[in-house]
Amino acid sequence: MDFAKILHSLGENLLTPIPMCFALGIFCKLIHGGIKIPKDLYYSIAIFLLMSIGFIGGHELAKEVMEHGISTVWKPALVTLFLGCLTPITAYSVLRYIGRFTVSDSAGIAAHYGSTSAVTYAVADVFANQNGAPPNSYLPTLVTILECPGIAIALALGAVLSQVKTTADGRAEPLDVPEKPKEKGKLGEALYEVMTGQSIMLMAGLLVIGFIATYFMPAKGFVPFHDFFYSKGMIFRGCLCIFLLEMGLVAGERLGDLLKVGPFLVAFGVLMPLLHGFLGAWLGHMAGLSLGGCTVFAAIVSSASYIAAPPAVRLTLPEANPTLSITASLAITFPFNIAFGIPIYYQMAKMLGATATGSH
Numbered sequence: 001m002d003f004a005k006i007l008h009s010l011g012e013n014l015l016t017p018i019p020m021c022f023a024l025g026i027f028c029k030l031i032h033g034g035i036k037i038p039k040d041l042y043y044s045i046a047i048f049l050l051m052s053i054g055f056i057g058g059h060e061l062a063k064e065v066m067e068h069g070i071s072t073v074w075k076p077a078l079v080t081l082f083l084g085c086l087t088p089i090t091a092y093s094v095l096r097y098i099g100r101f102t103v104s105d106s107a108g109i110a111a112h113y114g115s116t117s118a119v120t121y122a123v124a125d126v127f128a129n130q131n132g133a134p135p136n137s138y139l140p141t142l143v144t145i146l147e148c149p150g151i152a153i154a155l156a157l158g159a160v161l162s163q164v165k166t167t168a169d170g171r172a173e174p175l176d177v178p179e180k181p182k183e184k185g186k187l188g189e190a191l192y193e194v195m196t197g198q199s200i201m202l203m204a205g206l207l208v209i210g211f212i213a214t215y216f217m218p219a220k221g222f223v224p225f226h227d228f229f230y231s232k233g234m235i236f237r238g239c240l241c242i243f244l245l246e247m248g249l250v251a252g253e254r255l256g257d258l259l260k261v262g263p264f265l266v267a268f269g270v271l272m273p274l275l276h277g278f279l280g281a282w283l284g285h286m287a288g289l290s291l292g293g294c295t296v297f298a299a300i301v302s303s304a305s306y307i308a309a310p311p312a313v314r315l316t317l318p319e320a321n322p323t324l325s326i327t328a329s330l331a332i333t334f335p336f337n338i339a340f341g342i343p344i345y346y347q348m349a350k351m352l353g354a355t356a357t358g359s360h
Helices: 003-014 017-030 039-068 074-098 103-114 118-130 139-147 149-161 181-195 198-216 219-229 234-253 255-286 291-302 309-316 322-351
Strands: 164-166 172-174
Touching: 003 017, 003 322, 017 118, 017 234, 017 255, 017 322, 039 118, 039 139, 039 198, 039 219, 039 234, 074 103, 074 139, 074 149, 074 255, 074 291, 103 149, 103 255, 103 309, 103 322, 118 139, 118 234, 118 291, 118 322, 139 149, 139 198, 139 291, 149 181, 149 309, 181 309, 198 219, 234 255, 234 322, 255 291, 255 322, 291 322, 309 322
Parallel strands: none
Antiparallel strands: 164 172
8 A cells, every 4th residue: 555645645635624624623622712513503514414415315326227227236235234234243343352341332332333424424525526536426325224234233232142141161141130021122112213313314315305306307407406415516515514613523522531431442443444444445346336436435334423323322222331432433433534544545445446437
């Protein structure tokens, strides 16, 4: 891997408005500055970003299907499902058997790392386009597919393994304490909450709307909606700057928690995304994604959820420590990916032989 090119990409990425707005938020918190983003504005922008990702994803997916059928989409979709199942297992295994975290804490953190961050996707999409490598048009569909399996598998691991004890010779056997009937419904309730939560409903719902509208609306009537939601337009990027400023303020509040989580979790929050990112770039390339597509796909696979996962973990694994998972995902992995990870994944994809056009 060419480290000079990585450093050049890092410089180009860091000296752009989106990551600098994030850095400004952190800096403001460190010096106790007075920047405040009204919560209503923050939530409104979050809704717009999710709707935009879903709507344009549905529109581009419809165009892809009309031009090529499903021949270019099914392989990336299968790879996405596979990684959605694999990433929580690798995260759980590292945390439980190397980090020696409890079952609940390992599963809780793994749920965050098995899911994805829509904001990381948006930043990676902007980065890829700025570098002349536009991602495959159906990437938002993969974001939606990736959102749920990781959370579900991690929660299932935690719910099942928390009912198991390990004997001296390494054998697993059920705990003597009988499982309470009401506990059985918690996993299903949590998964229902994830599936019907704001992130999934907005992205998946607008993806379907964008897909149907592209098929049945006349092109002239569709244009105003396309112009409003178009993810490369000035409205989207301006909103993303405001959103990242708020995320910087939130991350700045949690910098003190880094002392509590310890060096292992800090290393985990950096190295695990690199591992997952490499798998995403490699398997994405094998599935036919373009250079930009591999970059963005690696970014979403390597990212950690801090919106959809926390309520689900709190419901299913109430004994899991939220400081560990939120700090790891929001104060370690999110800044790492925004500042350094995305340019690294871009170079990984290049090293693996991904091209600007990909393969059909």
